[in-house]
Amino acid sequence: MYCKNCGKELKEDDAFCSSCGTAVNGSSNNDENASQKTADYYTNQIYNEPNRNTNKSSFNTFSIVGFVLAFFSGILGLIFSILGYNQAKREGTPTGLALAGIIISIITIILAIVLVIVFMNALYYYIATNPDFYV
Numbered sequence: 071m072y073c074k075n076c077g078k079e080l081k082e083d084d085a086f087c088s089s090c091g092t093a094v095n096g097s098s099n100n101d102e103n104a105s106q107k108t109a110d111y112y113t114n115q116i117y118n119e120p121n122r123n124t125n126k127s128s129f130n131t132f133s134i135v136g137f138v139l140a141f142f143s144g145i146l147g148l149i150f151s152i153l154g155y156n157q158a159k160r161e162g163t164p165t166g167l168a169l170a171g172i173i174i175s176i177i178t179i180i181l182a183i184v185l186v187i188v189f190m191n192a193l194y195y196y197i198a199t200n201p202d203f204y205v
């Protein structure tokens with residue numbers, strides 16, 4: 071390539087003309103465009119990637135409701151969590167919250183059953199050891 075100002079032949083990696091000192095625009099300008107494109111690419115990565123991740127990790131309403139209900143009502147929590155799990159599968163979103171809701175619901179149901187059994191046993195024991203209970 072040649073200097074735009076004086077026409078002297080330039081080396082490939084020259085930033086300035088060795089004859090007149092004019093800045094060489096040719097290849098260095100291309101480099102700037104390339105680095106600008108790289109900067110744009112990373113800017114897009116930074117600003118678009120988290121949004122995409124947020125969308126990906128967003129949970130559907132059924133999963134959230136199911137997860138919350140799981141702590142209070144095992145059966146309702148289980149129903150909503152299964153609905154949430156099916157919806158998450160269909161939409162391709164994470165099923166983690168729905169699965170957690172299903173597991174917690176099952177634990178809540180088991181705990182409720184155990185509590186009822188313990189309570190009934192205690193009640194039967196109380197009745198058996200207190201004959202005047204019915205009086």
Ligand SMILES: [Zn+2]
Binds near residue numbers: 073076077078090091
């Ligand atoms: Zn020159």
